[in-house]
Amino acid sequence: MTESTQSRAWRKFVQHRPALIASFIIATYVLVALSVMITGWITLDDTNRRVGPPNVPGFGLQPDPEQRMEIAEHLAERIESLCDRKEPVTALREFRDLGSRRLADLSVEQFQEQAESVWEIYDQLAKLENVNDAVIASESSVRVTALLSDLDARCEQFLLPVAQTGATWRTLELLLGTDRQGRSIFLRAVYSIRVAIMVGLVTGVMAVLIGTLTGLAAGYFGGVVDGLITWLYSTFASIPSIVLLIVLAFMFAGGDLDQFINSYTGNLLRTLVGGRLDETLIPVYISFAITYWIGPCRVIRGETLKIKELEYVQAAVVMGYGRTRILLRHVLPNVTHLMLISFSLLFIGAIKSEVILSYLGLGVQNGPSWGLMISQSSQEVMKGFFWQIGTATAFMFVLVLAFNILTDALQDVFDPKHV
C-alpha cells in the first residue's frame, strides 16, 4: 500500500509544474550554499571587508555628482594621510579600502602630486552651489560634466588598472553596490544564502525530528507517555511563540550554554560547527528548535492516533509483530508526508524569524545575513538608497516564495481534500 500511494503522489508531484520550478530554485540555492561552504569562493572576510566608497549604486550605475565628489574627496584625503605616515611606502602598499583594487606603483611624491591635481578639479566643482543641479542646468551642464569625468579619471590614476587585479571579481564586488560601510552587497547577499540554508536546514531537521519522535510516541503508546507529551506541548503552546523565541534567544545568546556543552563534551560543538559565525548561530538553532517542535508533534500525534486504528496495523498486531517494528514499518512511513510538509513550513518560519531576531540583535553575529542586511538598511532607505534592502529582500523573497509554492504542492499531492 505504501509504495503505490507514494508512487501516485510522486507522479502527481512531477506533473505539478510550479512545484518543479520551485524545487529547481531551492536546489540552486542549496548548490550555491554548498559551493560557498566547500570551495570558499566567498570567504567571511570578503563579506566584512570594505570594497569601495559607501552606498555606491549597483549595476555599474554612476553615483550622483555630489556623491562622486565625496568619493574623490575621501580617496584623495586618505592617500594624503597615508603619505604623511612615518612609513608611507608600506602604508600605501597595505591600502585595502577598495577591495580587490590596489594602488598604482607610484612613488610617494607622485601620489602627492596626483592628489594635488585632484584637489584642483575638486575646488572648481566645490565653488558651485549644488553640483547635482549644475549638471542638469543647461548653461553649466557641459562644463560640469567634463569636470566630473576629469575628476574620476584623475582618481582612477591612483590605482592599478582593473585588468591587472581580476576584472570579473571586481565586477562581482560592485555588482549590486556597496552598503553604508562600503562592503559589497552582492557578496554579502550570496554568503547569506549559506547562512539561511544552514538556519533553515538545521532548525527544520531538529524541530521535525523532535516533533516526530514525541508525536509518534504520544500517539502510539498513549497513557502516561501521551499525557506527558501533551502536557509538554500544551505548555509550550501557551506562551506566544515570538515571546518564547526572543526569551530563549536572549538567554542563550550569552554564550554560557555552548560553553557549558563544550566543556562537558570536549569541545564537541566547536568541532561540529566551528567558525566564528556558525558559533553565534547555536542559540538561534536551539531557540528555534524548542519553539517550533510543537507543530509537527501535534500533527503527527493526531495522524498516528488515526493510523493506529486502521486494519492493517491491527493485522500486524495480530500477527505478533513487536511494537518497534509496527511503529517503524507500518506507522512511520505513513507520516513521512507530514514530516516533509512540516519541514517545509519550518524552513520558511526559520528564515523569516531570523530577520526579526537579527533586527533585535539576537541573530547572526560576525557575518552577514539577509536579516542583518534588511535591518541595517533602514538608515540608507531614509537617504533614498535602496540597493541593500532591495537585494536582501529579493534574495530572500525568491527562496521563501519557492518554499511556499512547494509546501502548497506537497499539501495538494498528499492531501487531496485540502483546499
Add this chain to the structure above:
Amino acid sequence: MWAYLIRRLAWNIPVYLGILLFIMLVLRVRDPVFARLPKNATEEDKEDIRAELGLNRPFFMQYGALLKQVATLTFDEESWSKPGQTVGEILRRSIGPSLAITIPALVLTTCLSVAVALVSAWFRGRPPDRLLVFVSVLGMSVSFLVYIILGQYFAAYRLTQITGIDLFAISFEPEIADVDGVEFITSVWPHYYLLPVLISVVVAMGYDTRFYRAVMVEESLRDYIVTARAKGAPQWRIMFLHMLKNAMIPIITRVAITLPFLITGSFLLERYFGIPGMGNQLLLAVEGLDFPVVQSFTAVFAALYIGTILLTDVLYALVDPRVRLS
C-alpha cells in the same frame, strides 16, 4: 457540559504550573546579578544584590511567590530595571498603546480578508482567483521588517516631503503618551497609530485571505449549496446568505484564537515606531533581565490563552448542536 468544563480546567492546572516553571527556569539561564554589579564589586556586594532581588531564596520559594501573585492577582512586585514602578503598573500602562494597534488591525484585517476570500471563492479556479491567491503568496514571501521600513519611508517620510501634508508621524513621541479621551481618537491615533495599523493589516492579509478562502471553498462544495443551486437560488444569495453564515464558525474561531495575542502587541512595529506598548516593554524587560516583568507577563498571557481556548470550545457547543463536549 459542566463536567467537561471542570475536567478541562483541571487538566489545564498542571499545564499552567508548567508554563510558570518553564519561564522561570529559562530566565535563570542568565545571572541578573552580574549585570547589576557596581565597579570593583566584592563578593559581599554580589550577595547583597542577590538578596535584594530575592534570588537567594530557594527556587521553590521563588516559584511559590510567583504562584501567590497569580492566585491573588496582585502584581505588586517592584520592577528590577525600573525602580519605583510595580509590575502591575507597567503592564497596565503599556496595554493601551498595544490595543490601539492590535484591535483596529484585527478588525480591519478580518473584514478585508473575508471580503477578498469571498471574491476569490466566487471565481474559484478562474483567473481572478488565481491572481488573488498568487498575490497573497507573494505578500507572504516578503519579510515583515521590509514592509515596516518601506512603509515608514514612503507613507511617513516621502509623502510629507512631496505633498507637504504631515499625515503620518515618523515615530512616536513621548509627550503624547498621556493624551487620552476624544483628543486621542481625533488627533493622536490617526497621526501616530494609523500607519502601524495599516502596515500590520497589509502583512496579515496574505495569511488570512488564504485561510478564509480555503474555508469558503470547502463550504462551497457542500450539499446544501448544491441544493440551493438546484432550487435556482441566485448566486449572490448563495454566497452571502448560505455560505457566509455557515463559514462564520471557522471565522469566529480564528478571530477568537488571536484574541489573547492582542495584548502582546507587535514587537517589531512597537520597537520600530517607538510605541510604548506591551511588546516593546517586554523586549526591554528581557534585555534588562527584569525577571518579575517577564514572568508576570507570561503568567497573564498564558491564563488568557487557556481561557480563550476553553471559551471557544464551549461557544462551539452552544452554537453548533452537532458538537458534543466530551
